[in-house]
Amino acid sequence: MFRARTERVIKTIICEIVEECVNRGHSVSETLVGFMVKAVVLNPTNGFDVDHTLSEEDVQRLKQLCLDKLTEESSPGLDTIKMQLYFEMNYALRREFLAEIHRILEFKLSGVRREITDNRAKSRDDFHTLYHQIITYILLRSAIGSPANFNCVQDTNAALQSVLPLNDLGAFLVLLKKDKEQQLKELTMIVTGIRIFNEASKQKEELLSLHKLITNTWHDSDPEQSNSGDDELDCSNI
Incomplete structure (x- = not known):
């Protein structure tokens, strides 16, 4: 039950981030956003507790962190993530x-x-x-x-x-x-x-x-x- 609810919350967050990126003039895929959300949540420096339900404050902070990274201009980090994602999706083992x-x-x-x-x-x-x-x-x-x-x-x-x-x-x-x-x-x-x-x-x-x-x-x-x-x-x- 907890896992299903968490997945629904994450899915909603991803859709909202995609929409906000479009509003800011950045076209991103749900796959890229999902990858970014996971990276941000799992980064210990961001202070998210993956074993507990995200509070409303956590959700807003997560969205803002992802938006900042996804809309950053000339970002080597973002380009690296895009290349990594492309590689994982297009190159077979x-x-x-x-x-x-x-x-x-x-x-x-x-x-x-x-x-x-x-x-x-x-x-x-x-x-x-x-x-x-x-x-x-x-x-x-x-x-x-x-x-x-x-x-x-x-x-x-x-x-x-x-x-x-x-x-x-x-x-x-x-x-x-x-x-x-x-x-x-x-x-x-x-x-x-x-x-x-x-x-x-x-x-x-x-x-x-x-x-x-x-x-x-x-x-x-x-x-x-x-x-x-x-x-x-x-x-x-x-």
């Missing part, structure tokens, strides 16, 4: 960001994966087609190299041959669908690891640039997007 990337990747690969797991290859040509589909899947999932790049396809084919030779593809076909999907993920990690190792071995003492490998994927698959992709990679290193 790293794990959420990565989870969303993986979700999108899985969705985009679903068609290729389905073609592989539902394949009922019988002839030699069917086996070669299936093998090429697996190579395409590995390249797309790893994002290191493009299925349109002959050298990447050749490198991936050589790495895959060392793990799953074409002649052993029959063992893959008899697996259950979920087991095929799991093996595709494992093959992607193993084959990609082999390719990275081979690339690093070629460069001897130089450091391997995954940035370069991934950028080449964009150039091969969509030249128009390559410049924006490069910019994003550069920004990620800041």
Whole structure:
């Protein structure tokens, strides 16, 4: 009961502060005002007791403190709060960001994966087609190299041959669908690891640039997007 009443009081205070800011020529959002109210109340120097109901005098003092801060001209403190609030509202947590990337990747690969797991290859040509589909899947999932790049396809084919030779593809076909999907993920990690190792071995003492490998994927698959992709990679290193 106490908590519900407090929330109603705070909501009323926020609405009144927003209205007063507008009257003073300042456009502010309820979110910003709510953030400011919380900051002012929790600041011990302001003398508010969060464990007790705010008196009428407390409410008026709270409103005035918030109004002073929200309408202050050229205030670094207010600008900092606005930036912090914008960041919290627009930037996802790293794990959420990565989870969303993986979700999108899985969705985009679903068609290729389905073609592989539902394949009922019988002839030699069917086996070669299936093998090429697996190579395409590995390249797309790893994002290191493009299925349109002959050298990447050749490198991936050589790495895959060392793990799953074409002649052993029959063992893959008899697996259950979920087991095929799991093996595709494992093959992607193993084959990609082999390719990275081979690339690093070629460069001897130089450091391997995954940035370069991934950028080449964009150039091969969509030249128009390559410049924006490069910019994003550069920004990620800041």
